[in-house]
Amino acid sequence: xxxxxxxxxxxxxxxxxxxxxxxxxxxxxxxxxxxxxxxxxxxxxxxxxxxxxxxxxxxxxxxxxxxxxxxxxxxxxxxxxxxxxxxxxxxxxxxxxxxxxxxxxxxxxxxxxxxxxxxxxxxxxxxxxxxxxxxxxxxxxxxxxxxxxxxxxxxxxxxxxxxxxxxxxxxxxxxxxxxxxxxxxxxxxxxxxxxxxxxxxxxxxxxxxxxxxxxxxxxxxxxxxxxxxxxxxxxxxxxxxxxxxxxxxxxxxxx
Amino acid sequence: xxxxxxxxxxxxxxxxxxxxxxxxxxxxxxxxxxxxxxxxxxxxxxxxxxxxxxxxxxxxxxxxxxxxxxxxxxxxxxxxxxxxxxxxxxxxxxxxxxxxxxxxxxxxxxxxxxxxxxxxxxxxxxxxxxxxxxxxxxxxxxxxxxxxxxxxxxxxxxxxxxxxxxxxxxxxxxxxxxxxxxxxxxxxxxxxxxxxxxxxxxxxxxxxxxxxxxxxxxxxxxxxxxxxxxxxxxxxxxxxxxxxxxxxxxxxxxxxxxxxxxxxxxxxxxxxxxxxxxxxxxxxxxxxxxxxxxxxxxxxxxxxxxxxxxxxxxxxxxxxxxxxxxxxxxxxxxxxxxxxxxxxxxxxxxxxxxxxxxxxxxxxxxxxxxxxxxxxxxxxxxxxxxxxxxxxxxxxxxxxxxxxxxxxxxxxxxxxxxxxxxxxxxxxxxxxxxxxxxxxxxxxxxxxxxxxxxxxxxxxxxxxxxxxxxxxxxxxxxxxxxxxxxxxxxxxxxxxxxxxxxxxxxxxxxxx
Amino acid sequence: xxxxxxxxxxxxxxxxxxxxxxxxxxxxxxxxxxxxxxxxxxxxxxxxxxxxxxxxxxxxxxxxxxxxxxxxxxxxxxxxxxxxxxxxxxxxxxxxxxxxxxxxxxxxxxxxxxxxxxxxxxxxxxxxxxxxxxxxxxxxxxxxxxxxxxxxxxxxxxxxxxxxxxxxxxxxxxxxxxxxxxxxxxxxxxxxxxxxxxxxxxxxxxxxxx
Numbered sequence: 001x002x003x004x005x006x007x008x009x010x011x012x013x014x015x016x017x018x019x020x021x022x023x024x025x026x027x028x029x030x031x032x033x034x035x036x037x038x039x040x041x042x043x044x045x046x047x048x049x050x051x052x053x054x055x056x057x058x059x060x061x062x063x064x065x066x067x068x069x070x071x072x073x074x075x076x077x078x079x080x081x082x083x084x085x086x087x088x089x090x091x092x093x094x095x096x097x098x099x100x101x102x103x104x105x106x107x108x109x110x111x112x113x114x115x116x117x118x119x120x121x122x123x124x125x126x127x128x129x130x131x132x133x134x135x136x137x138x139x140x141x142x143x144x145x146x147x148x149x150x151x152x153x154x155x156x157x158x159x160x161x162x163x164x165x166x167x168x169x170x171x172x173x174x175x176x177x178x179x180x181x182x183x184x185x186x187x188x189x190x191x192x193x194x195x196x197x198x199x200x201x202x203x204x205x206x207x208x209x210x211x212x213x214x215x216x217x218x219x220x221x222x223x224x225x226x227x228x229x230x231x232x233x234x235x236x237x238x239x240x241x242x243x244x245x246x247x248x249x250x251x252x253x254x255x
Numbered sequence: 256x257x258x259x260x261x262x263x264x265x266x267x268x269x270x271x272x273x274x275x276x277x278x279x280x281x282x283x284x285x286x287x288x289x290x291x292x293x294x295x296x297x298x299x300x301x302x303x304x305x306x307x308x309x310x311x312x313x314x315x316x317x318x319x320x321x322x323x324x325x326x327x328x329x330x331x332x333x334x335x336x337x338x339x340x341x342x343x344x345x346x347x348x349x350x351x352x353x354x355x356x357x358x359x360x361x362x363x364x365x366x367x368x369x370x371x372x373x374x375x376x377x378x379x380x381x382x383x384x385x386x387x388x389x390x391x392x393x394x395x396x397x398x399x400x401x402x403x404x405x406x407x408x409x410x411x412x413x414x415x416x417x418x419x420x421x422x423x424x425x426x427x428x429x430x431x432x433x434x435x436x437x438x439x440x441x442x443x444x445x446x447x448x449x450x451x452x453x454x455x456x457x458x459x460x461x462x463x464x465x466x467x468x469x470x471x472x473x474x475x476x477x478x479x480x481x482x483x484x485x486x487x488x489x490x491x492x493x494x495x496x497x498x499x500x501x502x503x504x505x506x507x508x509x510x511x512x513x514x515x516x517x518x519x520x521x522x523x524x525x526x527x528x529x530x531x532x533x534x535x536x537x538x539x540x541x542x543x544x545x546x547x548x549x550x551x552x553x554x555x556x557x558x559x560x561x562x563x564x565x566x567x568x569x570x571x572x573x574x575x576x577x578x579x580x581x582x583x584x585x586x587x588x589x590x591x592x593x594x595x596x597x598x599x600x601x602x603x604x605x606x607x608x609x610x611x612x613x614x615x616x617x618x619x620x621x622x623x624x625x626x627x628x629x630x631x632x633x634x635x636x637x638x639x640x641x642x643x644x645x646x647x648x649x650x651x652x653x654x655x656x657x658x659x660x661x662x663x664x665x666x667x668x669x670x671x672x673x674x675x676x677x678x679x680x681x682x683x684x685x686x687x688x689x690x691x692x693x694x695x696x697x698x699x700x701x702x703x704x705x706x707x708x709x710x711x712x713x714x715x716x717x718x719x720x721x722x723x724x725x726x727x728x729x730x731x732x733x734x735x736x737x738x739x740x741x742x743x744x745x746x747x748x749x750x751x752x753x754x755x756x757x758x759x760x761x762x763x764x765x766x767x
Numbered sequence: 768x769x770x771x772x773x774x775x776x777x778x779x780x781x782x783x784x785x786x787x788x789x790x791x792x793x794x795x796x797x798x799x800x801x802x803x804x805x806x807x808x809x810x811x812x813x814x815x816x817x818x819x820x821x822x823x824x825x826x827x828x829x830x831x832x833x834x835x836x837x838x839x840x841x842x843x844x845x846x847x848x849x850x851x852x853x854x855x856x857x858x859x860x861x862x863x864x865x866x867x868x869x870x871x872x873x874x875x876x877x878x879x880x881x882x883x884x885x886x887x888x889x890x891x892x893x894x895x896x897x898x899x900x901x902x903x904x905x906x907x908x909x910x911x912x913x914x915x916x917x918x919x920x921x922x923x924x925x926x927x928x929x930x931x932x933x934x935x936x937x938x939x940x941x942x943x944x945x946x947x948x949x950x951x952x953x954x955x956x957x958x959x960x961x962x963x964x965x966x967x968x969x970x971x972x973x974x975x976x977x
Contacts, residue, residue, distance in 0.1 A: 007737045009688065013698050014730065016737035020749070023741070027753035030761070035741055040688040048643060050665030051681045052264075057689030088662075095263065129760075146645035175597045179642025186640060187722025189287050192297075192601040193642070194726065222727030225712065265786065270778040303957040323797040330793040337788040339779045353940070359771040411963060412954035428954050435955055457955040461963045468964065473875045489939040499912065499950035499965025506908040507874045517775065524939045528931035529797070531945075539953045542815060543894035543930075546965060547945035548908075554942045556870040557907040572778035578786035 001123070002032045004071040006062075008081045008214070009041035015214040018235035022077045022115055025128060025241040036065040044084035047092065049181045056096050059089045063104030066112075073122055074112045077237045079144025079212045082114040087147060114144055115237055116153040116212060126156045131244040133163035137206040138236075139197070139220065141213040142175050154212055154236055161239060169209070170200045178219035194223045201231050207250060208234045264667045265577035267625075273570025275363035275393040277624035279608015282636035287602035296603050299434045307594045310540025311650070317542070318532070327529045329654040332585035335522060336575065342487040342520045343566060349490025353552020355562040362569045363393030370395060370479060370512055371402050373563050377510050379404075379476045385494055385501045386410035387481025388426060388588055389514045389567055392610040392623075395479065406479070407471050409500035411464050418445035424604030424612060427538050427590040432603055435460065461498075468500065478504035478559070482515040483587070484530060485564075488523050491551045492564065495534055497544050505548045511559035516567050518584040530587065533652035537589035570623030579663045583618045585653045592647035592657060598640055607640070608633055614647035618660040626668055635672075638664035701732045801928040808892045808926050809975060815895025819948030820961050822970040828922075828977040835884060835918060836860035838970050842916050844881035850910060852903020853886065857920070868910045877909060882916030883966075888943075890926040891933040895948065897921060897971065898933060900941040908942055917966040919946070922977040 003026055011019040026033050042062055043055030062085065066074045076082050086109050093105040119125055138158060144150045158166050177183065177193025197220060201209045209224070209231055211217050221233035234248075242248035279286060290296060315321050335342060347357040360366035370390075374382055382399065384390065384406050396406040396417075408417045415430040416423050419441045423429030430438070435455040442449055442460060446467050453463055480501070484493040492513055494501045505511060521530070527549075535544040553562050575581045593599045593613030604612035609620040617637040626635040638661045647657040669678060687693050707714060708731030716724040723729070740746040769777075803811070813823050826834045835857055839847060846864040858865055866880065877883075886904035890897045897919055899905045911917050927933040937943060950965030961967065 012737045013701060014732055016733055016735065016740055019737040020740060020746075024749060024753045027750050028756050030754075030757040033750070035738070037738065038691040040691055040694045041684075043685070043688075046681055046685060048662060048665070049677070049681065050638075050662070050667075050669035051678070051685075052666050054678075054681045054685040057685055061689050061691075142642070142644035142646075146649060173646075175642045175644035175646070177597070177642060179644070182639065182642045183727075184719055184723050186284050186287065186598070187725065188284065188291050189598055189602050189640075190642070190722075191726045192291055193597050218730070219727065222729060225728040226726060262786070269785075270782065299956070307953075307957045320797040323794070326794050327797055330791050333788070334791040334793055337783070337791060339783070340776050343776070343779075359775050361771050361774055365771060409964070410954070411952050415954070428957060430954060431957065438955060457952075457958060457960040458962055460955060461952055461960055465963055469878075472964070473873075473878060486939070491939050497950070498952045498954075498963035500963070502908065502912050502944065503964055506912060517779070524937075525934065528799070528934040529795075531934070532797075532930050539957075539959070541819075541947070541953075541959070543891075543896045543945065543947040545819070545947050545949070545951045549939075549943040549945075551940045551942070554901065557901055557942050558909075566775070568775045568778065572775065572782050575779060576782035576785045578788070581782075581786070 001072045002034060002070055004066045004074040005033050005035050006039055006066065006074055006076040006081065007035070008076055008078045010214050011077060015218070015235070018077050018214050018237050021235065021237035021241035022075065025237060026075070029123065029125065029128065034071065039065045042081045042084045043092070044081055044088065045180050047084065047088045052092050053096050055092055059092045059097065059105065060101055062089070063101065063108050066108050067104050072111065073118060074108060075115055075118045077115045077212065077235060078214060079114045079141050079148055079150065080215060082112055083143040083147035085109060085112045114148055114150060114212060116150050116157055117148065119157060120153040127160035128157065128240050130240045130242055131162040131247055132239045132242045134208055134250060135165040135167060135206045136208045136210055136239065137167050137169040137201060137204045138172070139169055139176065139209055139211040139216065140172055141211050141216045144212050145173060157236070157240060162244070167204045167206055169204060171196070176216050176220050178216050180215070183219060194219060198223050198227065198229060202229050206231055208232060210234050210236050210239055212236045262578060264663065264670055265580060266667065266671060269576040270572035271362065272573055272625040272628055273362060273392070273623040275569065276391060276610045277570070277620055278629060279633045281608065282633045283606055283640040284636065286606040286608060290603045290606045291601060295434070296432050297601060299432055300600055300603055303428070303431050304594045304600050307540050311537060311591060311594065314536045314540055314542055324529055324532050325652055325654050328533045328652055329585065331521065331526050331529060332653050335520060336518065336581060336584055338522070339517065339520070339575070342522055343517060345487040346485050346490060346520050349487070350552055350564050353490050355490070355552040355564055358563060358565045360565055360567050360569070366393050366514060366565055366567050366569065367395055367398035369565055370514065371399060371404065373512050374399065374404055374477055377477050381405040381407065381475055382477045382479050383407050383409050383471055383475045383504050383508065385478065385480040385496065385504045386413045387479070387514060388610060389481045389516050390479060391423060393567070393569060395514070407468070407475070409468055409471070409504060411461060411498055414464055414468070415441055418442070422605060423610070425590060425593060426588050426611065426613070472503040472507055476508050477510045477512065478508040480504055480511065480513045482513050482519055483534065484527065485515050485520045486524050486527070487520050489551055491524060491549050493527070493547060493549045495544055495547045497539065497546065499546055502546055502548055505550065506558045508559055510561040512563045512565065514565045514567055517571055534587055534589055537591040537650070537652040574622035577622065580618065580622050580660060582655050583615065583622055583660055585655055586615050586619065587653060589652055591650040591652065595646040595650045597644060597646070598642065607637060614641060614657045615655070617641060618657055618664060621664055626664070627671055635668050638668060695738070698736050705731050797931070798929060799931040801932060803928050805923055805975070808928060809923055809973065812890060812892035812895060812926050812973070815892065816948065816971055819895055821895070821948045822968070823973065824970065825973045825975050828974045831857050831920065831972070831974060832860040834972055838918055838972065839863060839882065842882060842968060842970070844916055846879070846881050848877060848880040848883045848910055848914060850885055850904060850906025853884065854904065857884070868906050870907060874909055874913055877913035880914040882918060883911055883914045884918045885911050885920070887919050887921050887925065889933050889936045890921050891930055892926050893929045896933070897946045898937060899944045899946065900938060908944055911944070912965060915966055916968045916970070918970045918972065920972045920974065922974045924977060
């Protein structure tokens with residue numbers, strides 16, 4: 001399969017390891033990974049902060065970059081960016097775009113997947129041959145859980161990982177408090193939510209808290225780092241791309 | 256998100272906004288700042304919301320057709336809004352035909368005047384009240400008090416709030432921010448003649464309220480209520496409750512005055528079969544609440560012989576003019592969205608400054624009362640008081656897409672705010688990120704942040720980002736972006752090796 | 768001068784014209800028209816009543832008077848009220864004082880009663896709910912509200928499976944009260960506790976062959 005990889009602006013710029021892992025994992029599974037070089041950002045932050053005119057060029061650029069019929073599927077290591085493409089681009093295009101943009105958005109939307117969806121639903125694989133001999137707990141990010149409805153797909157992928165010690169996160173479906181600009185505009189409420197999330201993460205004794213979104217992980221990881229908790233964060237793709245021959249070495253910085 | 260054309264965001268002029276308790280005096284972050292420091296409040300809210308979440312999940316999970324009920328409930332409410340004029344006229348006709356009198360109120364001020372006039376006409380200087388969001392919204396008690404009419408709240412939680420000279424903080428349980436010890440203190444201090452040995456056992460506290468209010472129920476001649484539903488087809492009104500204070504108020508006085516928002520009408524009596532399943536399971540997590548009363552006009556020999564229904568607009572038509580935002584009018588006030596909301600759980604109901612707190616309040620309040628109707632309007636902060644986690648949408652029995660409504664209201668806010676620093680920044684970001692070359696250059700520039708970093712972390716960030724860095728470390732940008740890595744020899748080699756691994760695996764498979 | 772009525776209705780019509788809506792058909796795919804055998808309805812109804820702290824006394828119709836007398840004796844009720852249309856045969860075994868209700872008795876007059884015995888209109892097994900509709904054997908609403916004990920006779924033939932089936936049997940114009948257990952509140956820390964303003968004891972006599 002020819003898969004278009006959308007790195008996301010956050011992944012490309014701040015968390016490249018998660019994107020590298022995604023690319024390597026898909027290539028290892030025998031797929032052709034293409035990276036349209038003109039890609040930038042999906043515009044989620046704009047829309048979620050109340051701006052719908054400003055991201056029109058971003059939405060158009062995304063549709064242009066990934067619209068090519070030779071790309072069978074578009075994948076991104078982010079539930080919230082996939083949610084943006086699937087649920088918000090249409091809104092922006094309908095309101096402030098033209099007919100061409102609306103058509104482009106509809107085409108791309110139909111073939112866009114978050115990583116776990118692509119693996120389980122499209123590529124029909126749960127055992128990706130990964131090896132990760134550490135205690136891990138999984139935080140289902142809100143947008144993957146309630147916007148994309150990925151359900152237990154990430155957990156099915158994790159359960160198939162060799163030597164993993166997967167432990168359940170208490171109150172897993174509670175928001176970590178990130179919410180994009182929410183963490184800035186309502187920093188104190190966000191912090192209160194983060195504190196409870198960190199308490200639940202540390203209660204599991206896990207070495208790693210994983211999730212499908214670098215943004216939420218940046219939030220949880222930033223908090224864990226501040227309180228010098230033992231646990232660290234790692235993107236789901238990084239666990240799935242760790243193998244016996246080239247294992248992820250946990251002492252490295254977790255991004 | 257609906258596939259229909261959404262149109263431009265709705266902007267004024269619309270119908271006039273509502274009056275009353277629909278605006279706080281501070282923006283949400285400032286109000287939450289104080290509430291978050293109240294450890295007792297956070298512990299009370301945390302315990303109560305976790306209790307109710309488990310109960311709700313248990314009783315909604317019991318019904319195999321819960322989703323079908325939600326679909327029906329949602330469609331009935333949407334259909335109701337589409338046909339609101341004819342349904343209200345039908346309701347009026349049927350209430351009148353059964354001996355009731357219908358009044359219309361453009362806003363809270365007018366509704367208060369109508370109720371006060373009706374009370375005075377009875378000669379009474381006191382009323383007993385069933386818990387009602389509509390009368391809380393319009394500030395009826397305060398208005399009556401200013402005219403020398405005493406309003407006795409009879410719902411236990413409303414009574415606690417009234418005795419403590421406090422404000423409600425929850426739609427269903429206005430005293431949710433109080434625990435049993437605090438309630439005991441309030442009763443000991445405020446209830447005349449209460450047994451001084453009263454302990455903190457909830458059943459005993461409820462018993463103290465029973466004893467206190469008994470005499471009021473037996474002697475007060477006028478009651479004021481809200482309504483959960485008003486059936487157009489039959490003229491039947493309904494109040495859903497637990498304690499029996501509703502039955503007392505609806506049955507024992509000579510005169511009953513019901514204040515109902517115009518959006519509470521339902522087309523058919525049959526529709527109750529849906530809402531009597533959705534509402535109790537979503538609100539108190541019960542299969543059915545202990546008591547529901549339904550009455551149609553006046554029944555000779557049974558209950559109040561004078562019945563007035565006040566139909567209240569107070570900003571509802573302003574909300575109705577917004578094709579997207581009007582979905583908030585479908586709310587049946589169950590409070591499930593409050594109980595599952597992580598923001599509400601921490602900040603509490605007072606931080607919203609309105610009669611309607613929580614997720615539904617954050618979309619309803621700005622639509623009823625406006626976001627730009629006061630200087631530096633506190634209501635403009637409400638749509639941002641959410642991480643958009645979506646738990647409210649899943650819990651809503653009539654499937655109101657609250658996260659999408661929040662995003663819509665944020666957009667309306669930015670559209671009406673003129674040029675702001677944030678808008679300019681968003682524009683600039685949009686311009687940079689839509690031009691890949693400029694974007695790549697900006698990415699490279701961000702590497703400069705590495706010079707500021709210590710141990711791979713950035714130092715405290717300047718405003719407006721300081722709230723973030725107060726409690727979170729920010730990683731320094733990595734040496735190389737993903738795209739730079741992919742274009743590098745190292746990246747190319749890694750990708751080649753990954754593909755080669757697949758080929759080797761494949762050959763091994765084939766060789767077996 | 769424009770009346771408030773004209774103004775509000777005008778605003779609604781303006782709003783709907785400004786943002787026109789499409790017709791919304793109502794899907795009613797939820798469960799309706801269910802019928803369960805007697806034993807199943809009895810078991811479900813009993814389970815739900817007990818869960819909400821109501822007392823349940825199943826019996827055959829010929830034992831109505833004995834069971835009512837026994838329930839009232841257990842509760843220590845020596846003075847009870849009854850609606851005018853209650854079958855007098857039901858209280859032939861009761862040796863306490865029976866006061867027949869009349870609409871000119873003010874509410875405090877009901878407060879002196881130890882309890883009240885009524886019949887019922889319809890019930891819903893799935894939720895443990897009894898519907899009273901003000902028929903002569905149930906009386907006016909105040910009667911079953913003010914006394915602290917409510918003994919309610921339910922014929923199993925009137926117990927429907929779910930809410931839609933029960934609502935379909937109601938007469939909308941009648942003043943209707945839905946009762947699910949004794950009065951209760953969740954207002955203190957969202958925990959349900961029984962016993963506030965309504966009757967603190969609800970005893971349900973289910974006549975399994977009536």
